[in-house]
Amino acid sequence: MNLGRPKREWHPSKYYHVIGKATRKDALFRNAEDKTFFLQLVNEAHQKSPIELLSYCFMKTHYHLQLRTQYQSLTKLMGPINRSYAKYYNKKYELRGPLFVDRFKSIENGGVDGILRVSRYIHDNPRKFTSKVENYKWSSIQYYLPNPTNHHVSPPDFIDIQTILNHFSGTLNEQKKAYLFWCRFKGL
Numbered sequence: 001m002n003l004g005r006p007k008r009e010w011h012p013s014k015y016y017h018v019i020g021k022a023t024r025k026d027a028l029f030r031n032a033e034d035k036t037f038f039l040q041l042v043n044e045a046h047q048k049s050p051i052e053l054l055s056y057c058f059m060k061t062h063y064h065l066q067l068r069t070q071y072q073s074l075t076k077l078m079g080p081i082n083r084s085y086a087k088y089y090n091k092k093y094e095l096r097g098p099l100f101v102d103r104f105k106s107i108e109n110g111g112v113d114g115i116l117r118v119s120r121y122i123h124d125n126p127r128k129f130t131s132k133v134e135n136y137k138w139s140s141i142q143y144y145l146p147n148p149t150n151h152h153v154s155p156p157d158f159i160d161i162q163t164i165l166n167h168f169s170g171t172l173n174e175q176k177k178a179y180l181f182w183c184r185f186k187g188l
Contacts, residue, residue, distance in 0.1 A: 010069075014068065015068045016107060019065075020078075025061050034092075037088055045081055052070075055123060055139075064122045115164065116167060119164050120183045126139060140159060146177045146180065147173065
C-alpha cells in the first residue's frame with residue numbers, strides 16, 4: 001500500500017497554472033520587497049534552466065504563475081523557489097514553521113483556449129482590491145498594456161508575452177489592444 005502523494009504530472013511541452021498559498025490565510029507577501037524577492041527567485045531559476053513565464057500575479061496570501069519548463073520538472077523548479085522564499089520570509093519576520101499550506105498546486109492549461117483563459121484569470125485576480133486591474137503593479141498585465149506612443153514596457157527575459165499575443169493579429173500594439181479587449185469581453 002502506497003501512502004505517499006501521487007507523482008506530479010509534468011509534460012515539457014505543456015503550460016501550467018501554478019498556485020502557492022500561505023498557511024492559515026496568513027500573508028505570503030507583506031510588502032513590495034517580498035514580492036520583488038520572489039520574482040528574483042523566479043528569475044534566478046530561469047538563469048539555471050530556462051522557463052517561459054506567460055503570466056503572474058502576486059496577491060497578499062498567494063501567488064499565480066502561468067509557465068512552461070521544458071528542461072526540468074515543475075517540482076524541481078518550484079520546490080527550490082518555495083523553499084528559498086520560505087527561508088527568506090521566516091528569517092526576515094523571525095518566524096518558524098511552514099509558510100506554505102501545502103506543496104504548490106499545478107493545473108495543466110490545455111490547448112490555446114486554456115492558455116488564454118488562465119492568463120485572463122491570473123490578470124483578473126486583483127479585481128477584488130482595485131477598480132482597474134491594469135494598474136495593479138504585482139501582475140504581468142503591465143507588459144500586455146498597449147501604448148499609444150509605441151514605447152512599450154519590456155518584460156524581463158524570463159517573461160514571454162508573445163506566446164499569448166501571437167493569438168491576436170496586427171502590430172505589437174494592436175495585439176496588446178486585442179488581448180485586453182478579449183480579456184474585458186471575456187471577464188477582465
